[in-house]
Amino acid sequence: MKFARTRLPGPDGDVARLVVVDTDGDRVVDLATAERLRLQGRGASERRAREVALTTFPGSLAAALGTGEEFLDAVGRALDARGDDASAPLDGPDWLASVDAPLLRDCSAFEEHLVGYHERLGLEMNMGHFEMPAYYKTSPSRLIGHGAEVPWPHYTDYLDYELELGFVVGKVGRDLDPEAAESLLFGVTIFNDFSARDIQAPEMRLGLGPTKSKDFASALGPWVTTIDELDVRALEMIARVNGEEWSRGSSSSMIWTPGELVAYISQGDELHAGDVIGSGTAPRGSALELGRKLSPGDQVELEVTGVGVLRNVVGPKQPAGWRPPKKEPKIFGKARA
Amino acid sequence: MKFARTRLPGPDGDVARLVVVDTDGDRVVDLATAERLRLQGRGASERRAREVALTTFPGSLAAALGTGEEFLDAVGRALDARGDDASAPLDGPDWLASVDAPLLRDCSAFEEHLVGYHERLGLEMNMGHFEMPAYYKTSPSRLIGHGAEVPWPHYTDYLDYELELGFVVGKVGRDLDPEAAESLLFGVTIFNDFSARDIQAPEMRLGLGPTKSKDFASALGPWVTTIDELDVRALEMIARVNGEEWSRGSSSSMIWTPGELVAYISQGDELHAGDVIGSGTAPRGSALELGRKLSPGDQVELEVTGVGVLRNVVGPKQPAGWRPPKKEPKIFGKARA
Numbered sequence: 066m067k068f069a070r071t072r073l074p075g076p077d078g079d080v081a082r083l084v085v086v087d088t089d090g091d092r093v094v095d096l097a098t099a100e101r102l103r104l105q106g107r108g109a110s111e112r113r114a115r116e117v118a119l120t121t122f123p124g125s126l127a128a129a130l131g132t133g134e135e136f137l138d139a140v141g142r143a144l145d146a147r148g149d150d151a152s153a154p155l156d157g158p159d160w161l162a163s164v165d166a167p168l169l170r171d172c173s174a175f176e177e178h179l180v181g182y183h184e185r186l187g188l189e190m191n192m193g194h195f196e197m198p199a200y201y202k203t204s205p206s207r208l209i210g211h212g213a214e215v216p217w218p219h220y221t222d223y224l225d226y227e228l229e230l231g232f233v234v235g236k237v238g239r240d241l242d243p244e245a246a247e248s249l250l251f252g253v254t255i256f257n258d259f260s261a262r263d264i265q266a267p268e269m270r271l272g273l274g275p276t277k278s279k280d281f282a283s284a285l286g287p288w289v290t291t292i293d294e295l296d297v298r299a300l301e302m303i304a305r306v307n308g309e310e311w312s313r314g315s316s317s318s319m320i321w322t323p324g325e326l327v328a329y330i331s332q333g334d335e336l337h338a339g340d341v342i343g344s345g346t347a348p349r350g351s352a353l354e355l356g357r358k359l360s361p362g363d364q365v366e367l368e369v370t371g372v373g374v375l376r377n378v379v380g381p382k383q384p385a386g387w388r389p390p391k392k393e394p395k396i397f398g399k400a401r402a
Numbered sequence: 403m404k405f406a407r408t409r410l411p412g413p414d415g416d417v418a419r420l421v422v423v424d425t426d427g428d429r430v431v432d433l434a435t436a437e438r439l440r441l442q443g444r445g446a447s448e449r450r451a452r453e454v455a456l457t458t459f460p461g462s463l464a465a466a467l468g469t470g471e472e473f474l475d476a477v478g479r480a481l482d483a484r485g486d487d488a489s490a491p492l493d494g495p496d497w498l499a500s501v502d503a504p505l506l507r508d509c510s511a512f513e514e515h516l517v518g519y520h521e522r523l524g525l526e527m528n529m530g531h532f533e534m535p536a537y538y539k540t541s542p543s544r545l546i547g548h549g550a551e552v553p554w555p556h557y558t559d560y561l562d563y564e565l566e567l568g569f570v571v572g573k574v575g576r577d578l579d580p581e582a583a584e585s586l587l588f589g590v591t592i593f594n595d596f597s598a599r600d601i602q603a604p605e606m607r608l609g610l611g612p613t614k615s616k617d618f619a620s621a622l623g624p625w626v627t628t629i630d631e632l633d634v635r636a637l638e639m640i641a642r643v644n645g646e647e648w649s650r651g652s653s654s655s656m657i658w659t660p661g662e663l664v665a666y667i668s669q670g671d672e673l674h675a676g677d678v679i680g681s682g683t684a685p686r687g688s689a690l691e692l693g694r695k696l697s698p699g700d701q702v703e704l705e706v707t708g709v710g711v712l713r714n715v716v717g718p719k720q721p722a723g724w725r726p727p728k729k730e731p732k733i734f735g736k737a738r739a
Contacts, residue, residue, distance in 0.1 A: 167504075168542065173610065180734050191607050195729040199608035202539040205505065206672035218670035219577075240556075242724045270528050271536035273510065274611020281670035320729050329726050333555035333618035335543035387579045389666050392532040392657050397517050 066140070067373075068252070069093070069288035070126055070165065070210070071158035081124025081161055085144060086288050088373070092152040096122035099143040099151035106146065125165050126289070127339020130235050130251055137291075162208035162285040163254045164233055164341055169208070169283060171229070171258055171343035172200040172326050174319040178346040181354040186266040198321045198329050200343075203258070204280035211286035214380040215365075218281045220388065221261035223358060224379060226365045228304040228312050228350030231256035232297075232323050233289050234340040241331040247324035249336060252291045253300070255367045255375040256343050257284040262353050285341065286375045294371060297323050301370040302347045306363055311355060314347030403477070404710075405589070406430070406625035407463055407502065407547070408495035418461025418498055422481060423625045425710070429489040433459035436480040436488035443483065463501050463626070464676020467572050467588055474628075499545035499622040500591045501570055501678055506545070506620055508566070508595055508680030509537040509663050511656040515683040518691040523603040535658045535666050537680075540595070541617035548623035551717040552702075555618045557725065558598035560695060561716060563702045565641040565649050565687030568593035569634075569660050570626050571677040578668045584661035586673060589628045590637070592704045592712040593680050594621040599690050622678065623712045631708060634660050638707040639684045643700055648692060651684030 067086040071093070072079050084093040097118045104114035121139050123129060129136055143151075173179055173194070183190040193199070209215070217224050235251025258279065265278035297316060304312035321329070326342055352358055359365065363379045404423040408430070409416045421430040434455045441451035458476050460466060466473055480488075510516055510531070520527040530536070546552070554561050572588025595616065602615035634653060641649035658666070663679055689695055696702070700716045 170613075176731060176733050188609060190734060191609075192731075192734075193604050193608050195731055195734075197604070197608075197614075197726050199605065199610040200613055201610040202541075204539075204671045206674065207670075216670070220669060240723050267530050267534070268536065269609040271530050271534075272525060272528075272606040272609075272611070273536040273538040274609070276507075276537055276667075277534075277670060321726070325726060328724055330613075332557060332723055332725075333544075333553070333614060334541045337543065386577050386669055387665055388669075389534050389658070389662060394513060394529075394532055396513050397527060397529075397532075 066291045066294070067288045068126060069163050069286070070124060070161040072161050083122045083124060083126060083129055084158070085140065086155065088155070091155040093155055093158055094144060094148045094152045096140065096143055099147040102150055103143055103146035126163070127165050127167055130338035133236060160210040160212050160286055162210045163287065163289050164285055164339055166205055166208060166285070166341040167337055167339055169203045169205060169341045169343065170200045170330055171203060171345065172198050172321070173345035174198060174321045174326060175314065175345050175348055176320050177318065177348035178350060178354065181349065182351070185353050188266055188269060195320065198326055200330065201274040201279070203283050207280055207282050209282055209284050209377070211375050213284065213377060215259055215282050215284070215377050217361060217380050217382040218261060219383045219386040220277060221263055223262040225260045225262050225352045225359060226304060227258035227260055227346040228302050228314065228367050229256040229258050229346055230300060230302070230316060230344040230369065231285055232327070232342040232344065234327070234336050234342065235338055237335065237337055239331050239335045240333070241328050243322060243324035243328040246327035246331060249327055250292050250323060252289040253295055253297060253369070253372055254285050254289045254341070255369050255372055256341065257365065257367050257375060257377060258343060258346065259283065260351070284375055284377050287373045290372045302350065303368040304350060305366040306359065311352065311357070312347060312350040314350055316344065318348060319344060403628045403631070404625045405463060406500050406623070407461060407498040409498050420459045420461060420463060420466055421495070422477065423492065425492070428492040430492055430495055431481060431485045431489045433477065433480055436484040439487055440480055440483035464504055467675035470573060497548040497623055499547045500624065500626050501622055501676055503542055503545065503622070503678040504674055504676055506540045506542060506678045506680065507537045507667055508540060508682065509535050509658070510682035511535060511658045511663060512651065512682050512685055513657050514655065514685035515687060515691065518686065519688070522690050525603055525606060532657065535663055537667065538611040538616070540620050544617055544619050546619055546621050546714070548712050550621065550714060552596055552619050552621070552714050554698060554717050554719045555598060556720045556723040557614060558600055560599040562597045562599050562689045562696060563641060564595035564597055564683040565639050565651065565704050566593040566595050566683055567637060567639070567653060567681040567706060568622055569664070569679040569681065571664070571673045571679065572675055574672065574674055576668050576672045577670070578665050580659060580661035580665040583664035583668060586664055587629050587660060589626040590632055590634060590706070590709055591622050591626045591678070592706050592709055593678065594702065594704050594712060594714060595680060595683065596620065597688070621712055621714050624710045627709045639687065640705040641687055642703040642705070643696065648689065648694070649684060649687040651687055653681065655685060656681060
């Protein structure tokens with residue numbers, strides 16, 4: 066099954082809607098509408114049916130997944146009863162990020178990309194990458210969906226894409242082993258971890274991880290395919306820029322299994338429904354590794370077999386903004402001078 | 403004014419409550435109760451008064467701050483009308499993290515700590531720290547409050563404290579200059595960034611920033627003092643372990659002003675009400691820099707003038723858990739061999 070989030074206008078502004086995507090029938094089903102119709106068919110008042118339907122199927126996939134295993138049962142009931150009556154054409158929606166992830170942790174689980182970006186950015190590769198799966202957290206304020214324009218921040222001249230899988234967590238969990246961890250996975254979405262390359266190496270040399278080089282845009286979409294429909298260790302991944310294939314890889318070459326990634330993250334920490342875990346970039350899954358660059362207006366498509374195609378267009382560079390002034394060290398270097 | 407969050411039992415489990423702390427009168431005022439009484443005094447039904455009061459003053463400070471400038475006006479109305487009737491002794495509450503921060507970004511804005519921890523951890527210090535304020539994001543699942551026990555994760559033998567300020571954001575903002583950024587600050591809380599030192603250097607060498615070394619516990623409390631009551635550039639900071647003073651510093655020695663930190667974070671990214679920005683650790687504000695260690699049962703107190711004292715006790719080391727197996731590189735090093 067495939068879940069997505071769309072945007073609809075309402076009397077108090079746009080609202081997010083949770084939909085099921087039927088790629089065979091080229092339809093999307095609005096779950097709250099199907100559930101409202103189902104409840105009304107069982108004698109509920111319109112007002113109460115709307116209230117309950119919007120609680121069961123809010124615009125937040127994270128909130129809906131928080132219902133646990135009950136969620137898919139509720140989806141089944143709504144679709145069976147009134148799915149057809151609540152459906153619309155697949156090419157219509159204004160897509161939001163497929164998951165409103167409370168937290169997006171991004172790993173780096175493809176060795177070829179690890180080696181490649183370290184070389185290109187002039188960073189020293191470290192054997193520790195084979196002893197623990199390093200990851201950083203991006204800003205959950207900057208999630209965008211299929212079709213959205215990618216904002217080009219004022220502080221970078223080198224915008225890049227990254228071809229990644231997004232593993233979507235379906236339940237709360239902590240201190241898990243890989244087997245238990247794998248059972249937390251609800252589905253897979255496509256993740257384009259847009260990056261500002263000229264600021265990434267200076268940031269990473271400071272040891273606290275990437276921030277400005279990553280936090281401006283993370284595309285998730287077009288939808289989330291549930292884990293039962295996929296072999297997560299054999300997903301083909303392709304990136305195209307303006308229709309030309311630039312990158313191709315497979316999840317089979319990951320250093321760490323999805324279960325190992327989730328298990329590692331869960332140690333001492335807690336995972337929640339809707340959290341997304343990025344796989345890291347597929348081999349040669351970025352322009353950086355190919356010695357190429359993106360330009361404003363470029364169309365970037367990421368395709369993953371069994372999931373779909375996530376398409377975004379790179380926006381114009383934003384006008385100059387504030388930059389931090391250089392500070393004078395008061396201690397560092399003084400003792401040695 | 404001082405705001406905190408406490409825990410009260412209810413018919414459906416514990417609930418979080420938003421309170422105002424009166425340190426002169428040694429009282430805490432439950433805001434939802436004061437507002438409910440005020441509304442009932444104006445002819446509201448009990449049910450409707452409760453509904454509106456809990457919407458105006460939910461247990462989430464982040465949600466309440468999301469109301470913007472209206473929030474403090476509503477607090478004033480509730481306190482003026484029925485503050486006394488909704489108050490209880492200050493020594494009673496079960497404290498939660500003072501802010502349920504959607505995102506906690508932690509900077510490293512004290513030069514002496516930067517130099518000190520690089521030396522102690524055997525990491526190379528970089529001049530880039532004087533060109534941009536580096537920061538990482540911790541796990542918002544692991545916030546704890548005043549009085550809470552600090553969980554000691556199974557994977558570390560070296561638990562440490564960090565004496566920090568937590569700047570609490572009161573409004574949404576992006577792409578700000580330092581002056582506009584400073585106006586986003588609602589208040590200051592005390593932040594103990596508990597750290598696992600033996601895993602921190604190996605993690606930081608991987609370039610993606612600290613995760614397991616930080617994500618297991620972040621204490622915020624005991625409350626948030628509003629910015630109008632403080633001179634944020636002259637806050638005295640003290641750490642005591644089992645009653646003995648270990649660390650002392652002042653916000654006056656920060657490399658970056660709070661306004662510069664907020665402005666930098668806002669570039670290309672978005673700040674939200676309730677987000678917390680850590681100052682970084684005060685000079686010699688950790689056991690690491692003193693060549694000391696914490697033990698289970700140690701009581702750690704952080705004091706900041708004008709805010710209060712945040713006290714936590716270090717818990718016992720947790721039983722062994724899963725650790726990632728070492729992987730064999732397939733590419734890295736092969737070409738050179």
